[in-house]
Amino acid sequence: MPENNHITIVLAGQGNAGKSSLFNNLTGLHQHIGNWAGKTIEKREGTLFYKDYTIDVLDLPGIYSLTTYSVEEVISREYITHHHPDCVINVVDSTNLERSLIFTLQLLELECPLVLALNMRDLAKNRGINIEYNKLQGLLNTPVIPTVASRGYGITDLIDEILKIKGNRSSHAVHRYGKEIEDCIGQLTSLIQINEFAYPARWIAIKLLEKDKDITKLVGDQKPEILGKTKELSDHLEEMHGHDSSLVIADERSHLAYQLTREIETILPNRITSLNDRLDAITMDRISGYIVMVLIMGGMFFTVFTFGNWLSGLFDTMFAQFHDWWNNAVGVSSLASLGWAAIESVLALVQIAFPYILPFYIMLYVLEDWGYIARISFLMDHLMHKMGIHGKACISFIIGLGCNVPGCLSCRIMESRRERFITAVLVTLVPCSAVSVIVFGLVGKYVGLLWALGLYVFAMILIFLVGRISSKLLLGEPVELIMPMPDYKAPQLKSVFSQTWDSLKEFIYIAAPVVIVSGILIRAIDLAGWMSAISSFLSPVTVNWLGLPAVTGILLIFGILRKELILVMLAAYLGTTHFADVLSPQQMITLAVVSMFYVPCVATISVLWNEYGWKKTLIVCALEIFFAIALAGLVKRLLDFFYSAG
């Protein structure tokens, strides 16, 4: 038994309601936040110390129903029902009150201790939405606290309320359905003893009528005779209404939510809503929407490129003196050379990778928090269908632009296994920020911005083709898009910067050690005189087929650890970042093409492995290595032809 001053609370609610924002605020942890539904894919625990209490807080994936169909719903329902939290906080998006209440009604049916956090109060106010909190509290007989999770407003009120009701089984109002449904519920509950199951009898009856698989099985195992009665009753409901009994109940529930909303909510016409509508009229329009999308994405890459070039130039002049200082201070020996290799690698990392990755993340998080990503999904849905997936896959692609690892993980927003797999494979072809470092820092800087952008277009075409082929190979029913469209929100700079900082921290903690070790290793191999042996082993591919310097073979091997290593190690090995001195434009482009596609990095491979098993992962890696090398060789030959002709 938990001690008296130790309590557990669970955050439950629909997607994009602000659960993770609330969680971060309560626990000081950093869950991913952004303005689209489905970011949280796994439950996450944190702890809050408040007054004398230790409060365990659990953040759950957003769900729309307690009738289990999807994995997330199973995870969330199990937690709410089996782990008997002292309190469930239902995080409600006040700007979508009616829809949110449909889920709230389901939580109320479960008869667990419940507090409503009516979140996004600030946005609701701006949009002229007035909610009578006290009236809602009275109608539901459940505490209702207005909150602004992103800024911490209302949080202490919320916790105080939780402490008040903790442990007490709630006595909130139980809403009533129409007479026919209540009749059926009554007949079923009379067959169920009060403490027979871990759930309330009324809830069991409702779930039986809704044909919930798990509950039907549970009851079937213990009291099969109830199922016969259930069948009879739901057939009766279906006959009267002309559609499935689960729909009859869902329909009444949403009608109840509608009535509740009418009683407590008034909306005044206002400027913000019309601003959102006008923005949508431009950004989601059948013509201007696509123009804006190209401008936004193009603008983003252009900014990364100009800012990155400027900053890396700045670092370049700053670091220019370092080598002489080192030689003067330490002298010349093999040990000193290894030491310098470590330092140089880190300098190269800071100078080459950091300037591009920083603006990239800032802009991605701004787009995410603003709400634009859902618009891209909307605009691209049609095209995605040609690849056997739907618009939501774009969300994974865009996250993949930052890093393929969360990109692949986010594929869980896709509904079927087949779509998840196709999307994940395509995400591994999306150039992540580390690959962008190579594209911009090498091709963009020394060959030209247009060439760099051309490589992105090339990647998009390739992704499309691979998608088409894999959708033909992996047969299955296509799933249709169903996606909530969030309103635009002013991006919260605080969360944009804290998420950028988290990504950079990860970059520093994980990339820096890898870079140092690899830098020393390469220098040691060089000092030991093995470089040419290893390089020549790979040279049939690197030199003969791809026309690259022999050293790239070893760089590509290290690049599997992290892709930015390819360029960072090249700079460290050459002792210069002026790549134009050692590589021709054709070689730069060829190297960029190989680096983009040749294999997912180790971290991405391990995600694929976890999610889809080793067989599929190995097949994907092998195919990618083979095709990337074949492709890059062809590109090289085309470029050679092009350059010699021109």
Next chain:
Amino acid sequence: MIAEKRSRLLSEMKSGETGLVVAVAGGKKATKRLADLGLTPGSLVRVVRKTLFSGPIHIEVCGSKFAIGRGLAQKIIMDFNA
């Protein structure tokens, strides 16, 4: 007088039109998802906008907005005053 009632598919409605859902003939899962979001037989749907070709449809139900694929919209039967 009774207004003349006709039924059409959601996919055939124009931007800005509102109609009542009569039936959802999609698969079990999709029907369930839609019901969770408030789109059930008997609910009011407003078409916010449509896209070129056979792209998705932007709709409003229960005061919230969603995008649904065109293929699914072809399976939602509406009843509205023409």
